[in-house]
Amino acid sequence: MIRINCPFCGERDHSEFGYGGDGSIEYPPLDASAEAWTQAVFERENIRGVQTESWQHVSGCRQWLLVERDTMTHEIHSVRAAHSGVAAVVEKEQQS
Amino acid sequence: MTRFSAWSVFRNGLKGQSGWDRQWRDPQPKAEYDVVIVGGGLHGLATAYYLAKNHGQKNIAVVEKGWLGGGNGGRNTTIVRSNYFMRGNRQFYEHSLKLWEDLSHDLNYNVMFSQRSHISLLHSPAAIDGAARRYNTMRLTGTDAEIWDLNTLKANVPHLNYSADARFPIMGAAVQKRAGTARHDAVAWGYARAADALGVDILQNCEVTGTTREDGRITAIETSRGRIGAKKVGFAVAGNTSRLWQMAGFSTLPIESHKLQAFVSEPLKPLLDQVVVFGVGGAHFYISQSDKGGMVFGGDLDWYKSYAQRGNLPIVQDVAECAVSILPCLGRVRLLRHWSGVMDMSMDGAPFICKTPLPNLYLNAGWNYGGFKASPASGWYFADLIANDRPHNVISNFTLDRFERGINIDERGAGPDPKLHG
């Protein structure tokens, strides 16, 4: 069982979360070319090691999270809210 | 090579087994080969065998980082079937099934392909109609396929949960009788022995560490046993495809690595004579009984990307729930072992047997859950591709550019999310 430390709910079993996928993908603008979209939608670096990936706390706060996790050992290095604005607020609160 | 037969078993029994040779040699790598296949799994070994057998290639090496057959070939739940219905997939997997049917004779190695029937349970009128489309297509393309009503199913598979109080009562089943199971390790050994007999060098404990490129071609691979020159190179390294791809100087592929668990119970006297598949309400489960008596079963992926060959408890629990739901007598049966393998999950659930941007590099990858049953045809068509430098019509869609072109061979219609193609 992977345990994910949700910034909003605390450490929980991974079975509470839905796995998104490679969180480093930057999706192009909607009006970008088919080529750019093909790359984003279908192509994967498929890192063996630490990758940034997305998980959603489906059975919790429903926040999408960006998780740095080692795909060999499953060890998690960091978890933050995927929404940049939310992540900034969380970080600020943690500092204060 | 000593020919295997009841006679040779008998003779060697009398003389203390002294007459058996190594089943394959342990050669030193040559300086160069005409074809180097990277990956000593089922697909790589089959490729080497068919290159030698069908295309008369003499100078072939298979390089394997560990022991041959040690990847998913030795970790799967041994199911062989051809109930695919999309164009291309249909012909490919049917060809594979035909190769399976004669494989023991062809290799002179008993791979124990048991055509014991593959039975997909159906739980609603809509599911029966959905299966009918698939199984009608199979029938119309010349394959055996049946839809069974409940009574036929009960008569053939007696111990399933036929209760009307089941969460999803069984209404019938889609059946392929020619499908079944095989002894997975034996397939690797059989191909290795037969390929070796045709002169293929199988180089175990030979890990690829890099590639040498000159003038836009691969000229050699660097390995833990030294540099090996190659006129043509084929990659067949499920689970490690992306890493090797990047070693060859490329970046991305339409592949993610996920792990799939598999399970076996303690050995029991015969309890289940067919392969049974149960998939309803979001569940996915398949089970058969090995000749040794263990109930062999599996279910979904662990749902997150992973290169670790070990699974976690939520799926163990899911699979157990399915097991007891569909075969209620399994409650008291004990799980002996569970393990996991790393799958190349592709973006549409279909594989790649194709050329690459380098003219003498060929790729065989993306087998999702389906690699075991595919291995004979995978080797057959990959050999054909490498030998003739053009894809056979049957595999013309198994290309890397199919997403760009919009070719759809997605059997599940799950879309570009690799984890959904189980």
Added chain:
Amino acid sequence: MSASRLKTGGHIDRTREIEFRWDNTRYTGFKGDTLASALLANGETIFGRSFKYHRPRGVMSAGVEESGAIVTTGKANRRDPNVKATTQEIFPGLEARGQNAWPNVRRDCGAVNNLMGRFFSAGFYYKTFMGIPPFEWGRKGTGIWMQYEKLIRRAAGMGKASREPDPDHYEHGHLFCDVLVVGSGPSGLAAAVKCAEQGLDVLLVEQDFEFGGDYLNHSSEESLRKRDAALAKLNSAGARVMSRTTAFGLYDYGVAGLLQRVTDHLPNPEPSLPRQRFLTLRARHTILATGALERHFAFGNNDLPGIMNAHAADAYVNRFGVLPGQQVVVATNNDSAYNTANQLARVGASVTLVDARTAIPDSISGLLGTRGVELVTGSTVLNAVGKRHITAVELADAVGSGWKQGPTRDCDLLLVSGGWSPVVNLLSHRGVRPQWDHDNCCFVPAPTNEAITSTGSSLGIWGNSDCEDAGRAAADAAIASVGNQTNTVAMPAAGGWETPLQPLYEVNVDGVSKKSFIDPQHDVTADDVRLAHQEGFVSVEHLKRYTTLGMATDQGKMGNIIGMALMAEALGKEVPDVGTTTFRPPYTPISIGALAGRAFGAHFKALRRTPMHDWNLEHGATMVDAGLWQRPWYFAREGETITEAYIREATTTRKTVGLCDVTSLGKIAIQGPDATELINRVYSNAFAKLPIGKARYGIMLRDDGIVMDDGTTWRFSDTDYFMTTTTAHAAKVMVWLEELLQMRWPDLKVHVTSVSEQWAGVAVAGPNSRDVLAACIADASVVTNDALPFMGVVETTLANGAPCRIARISFSGEMAFEVYVGSDHANGMMDLLHTQAMLVDGCLYGTEALGALRIEKGHVTGVELDGRATIDDAGLGKMASDKKSYIGSALRKRPELMREDRPRLVGIFPKDRSEKFKAGSILCRTDKVAGHGEGWITAVTHSPELGHWIGLGYISGGHEHWADSTLVAADPVRTGNTEVEIVSPHMVDPTGERMHG
């Protein structure tokens, strides 16, 4: 033949005699006995038959590593095959019997296999059974193999499982602790006590029914006192201790899988008690005090009943008060068996100790003199002699580095110690490969970065007092890892014997040796290992797979190392060069029922019911599964078949009015200043200008341009929308919108909320729908044609005061409305509408009639939008906007998706209107009913409107291309072929007059 109960001693309760049955005969034992100890005490010798050769097998150990005494317990639907007699507690009424034998384990016809043994070498089955013997004639097919397979399957397997559903129930639990200690032997108890006394939350688990581990196997009272004192300390420190609980696997993040056996030892358990519990434990630190298992070594007939591990005899004598033999030979290569020899001599056995080593210091051998144990050094066992039980041993004497045949000695018990193997299994589950300890000839745990500490014998530390120190040192490691304190106790070094162990894996003298077993449970012999080497199966994984070494129910606990050692010898290498062995969970086999818990049968998956579920049932509904939902399928009147019922329901709806529960549709509240922008990006058709008070049908695509879902979205204000999705994709669409808002478009100010459970919905459809609805709401004027035109939406109240929202939308093609109320008001709404509908001879309709109505209209559902269809395939391409970019717009026009010969949605009529055809049929040309065909049929219904069967489907090029053609709907797996015609998918009211009217 002379095992017997000692007059005194042991930790059994001699005041509590227990009666049980073995092979239909009554026996008695005492509380605290295992089945093995009780049967040994009764003089039983043969407990089982081996897998392949059907050789008789007796008790080989006193624990989970047992490979001989494997039996079946219970009966009928509580039959449990493959139970280790050495771990099964006896209880009043226990029934056990032998297995894999006919008629019984004492006289087994299968033993004929043993005579054929020379032909049944490792992997022989890969070499034959393919064709017609003897030369495997025939070049094709699997027919001959499958005949053989039937026989092989019957011969293989071990016990027979019950065919009946398991009557017992199981529970799941979730636990947390600071420190998990696995094992309650000297090191485990010491570790647990120290952690608990430091205030940590400790959980100690012990697989046995008694705590104490090796403390139980000693004769001294001191051992038990130590155990009891430790348990008392744990109790007062508030630690949790669980016996009969196996830590069967270690998983990521300090998670351990525990299996607690709750009633397996009880004669008549409380029905409320689960048989077993599967507990998921999350520990901050794990201490593995799992001990070590004694190995045997290979010599001739080393599987005969009457041969067991040396230390097992300590357990039988000291724990169970059973003397397993009178005339005992102990064969060892290490110090540990000296104590065993002493123990047996102490209780009256005549004991000879043969030690493979030659130089034994007095400090060890001196112990023996007082007890009368005869010591023979430089000697070991070559062959065991006996047919059904050991009667003698042929010894071998050391010559140089080998052996020569020595004298024969009579005996009735042979105890074997070939060294010890630490239990590294749980650490192996974490992917930690053990290291070879050359001095002790065993694999020991390698360091790990995880919060796991191995200790005691599982670390290769042999002495009890060293193990106690090791436990305290492990506790320090755990305390440091959990609470940041520094270590104080040093971990003792591995080992602890005075004389080095002499590696001994096989005793073999050419021409004299008999069959010698490495893995007795699977009948893997030393010769099998050599054959594997000869044939090139040299890596440890090949060895295991080719010979089946270690694949039996003990997972190679006893045999793996010997097999590897023999392979190493054949290769001229060291053991670790052959490889390490990977152990997989579970440590010992665990029942599948425990893992499943309560989620099977009717409780397999959650059942979703709409708030008017009971109301529907009261009104005659037959339900159908739709994903996890149950929906009304049809409302049959007395004597009606499903077909009659849905045709009546559809006809009534078209003629007057029908009501259908549509609550299972997904419903999402989309609110915020950028709600319009979100919706406009998500749907392929234009939404930017949807007026307030209007709804619109929308189609959303996936990133790859394929249709994801469809539904209607209603606008209530500038910033407030209500989206409906299909039943099947409700959750998926919600997750999708959240992903888009949180990950891709964080700048959009929109809030999405799933309100699927909050709103109950009903479709009111048919020419009289407006009148019926008007009669049920507080203000009828809000639903007039002017006030609520086609696609209008309104928020109002029902006549009973319940707030509701109404949209004039139509899936049936009739004038129709969807009405939503808060879920608590569902029944009230249905009562109102139903009463009014009945006044105009209306009806309730289910999904079957809903299907008929939508098929007539050519409206698509999930069977048409199957994850492969494009919006153009579905005939809805014109809806897609050219003026905006949206999700999927970039990829929906990839070249292959734009081909003219793509399958397009069409309607299908039978050529002969009286004929019927089925969904799932393939559309073929009449001259080529083969191959993939030209298309397929997705849905079929009897059309009340047209009076014949009709269908929807896809065909290459669309209906214009096939106008006036006859095709075949081929359904070879069910009904055969039917001639059909292709028509427009809009088969009834193509202009939509009824909806708008």
